[in-house]
Amino acid sequence: MTARAEIDGAIPAEQLTAEVREALARLADENALLRAALAESRERIGDLEAASDIDPVTGLANDRELARQLERAVSQAERHGTPAALLTIDLKDLKGINDRHGRIAGDAALTHVGRLLTALIRTSDVAARSGGGFALLLDHLDPDSAIDTGERIARFIADQPLDLGSVEVALRATVGVASILPGDSAADVLRRAERNLERVKEF
Numbered sequence: 001m002t003a004r005a006e007i008d009g010a011i012p013a014e015q016l017t018a019e020v021r022e023a024l025a026r027l028a029d030e031n032a033l034l035r036a037a038l039a040e041s042r043e044r045i046g047d048l049e050a051a052s053d054i055d056p057v058t059g060l061a062n063d064r065e066l067a068r069q070l071e072r073a074v075s076q077a078e079r080h081g082t083p084a085a086l087l088t089i090d091l092k093d094l095k096g097i098n099d100r101h102g103r104i105a106g107d108a109a110l111t112h113v114g115r116l117l118t119a120l121i122r123t124s125d126v127a128a129r130s131g132g133g134f135a136l137l138l139d140h141l142d143p144d145s146a147i148d149t150g151e152r153i154a155r156f157i158a159d160q161p162l163d164l165g166s167v168e169v170a171l172r173a174t175v176g177v178a179s180i181l182p183g184d185s186a187a188d189v190l191r192r193a194e195r196n197l198e199r200v201k202e203f
Helices: 003-010 018-051 063-080 094-101 103-120 143-158 186-201
Strands: 084-091 126-130 133-139 173-180
Touching: 063 084, 063 126, 063 133, 063 173, 063 186, 084 103, 084 143, 084 186, 094 103, 103 126, 103 133, 103 143, 133 143, 143 173, 173 186
Parallel strands: none
Antiparallel strands: 084 133, 084 173, 126 133
């Protein structure tokens, strides 16, 4: 039974004048519009919740999603001894690209590197925009392989300049590697990755 029918049934027949019926019809229409608006709002909230895990510039996972996935990897390492690694990647001279070519070029550089990283990893891995740079969470990767992968990523980015049409912009990246070991917490891994990144930057 509709809300209109319920109201009609609750009002004595002698009171259902033409004016009352017209008012009830308007209320029923407004109620239908409100229900439709509520359904649309709920759908938008769902879209926003999904988007909250995505970096708006690169389309990669953001820090929130990276933290969730890192907790998963740490848990797997603890329970099953599954090797994994977190790679933190700093794009050198991003500020210089913004200054020389404009903010749009800086965003294009971020998007370009994001695509390169996505092309390098497996579907089980996670590429994220993290802080001012990037991060890769790589499953089933032992420490030696993680170091080799970090070096390969730095070379790959250097070999793929950003094409701005009128000019090609060389890109360089610094990569810090932290293996995820049994007993690690997510915070341990993040600190180790950042510390190793800073050490690489010093050379």
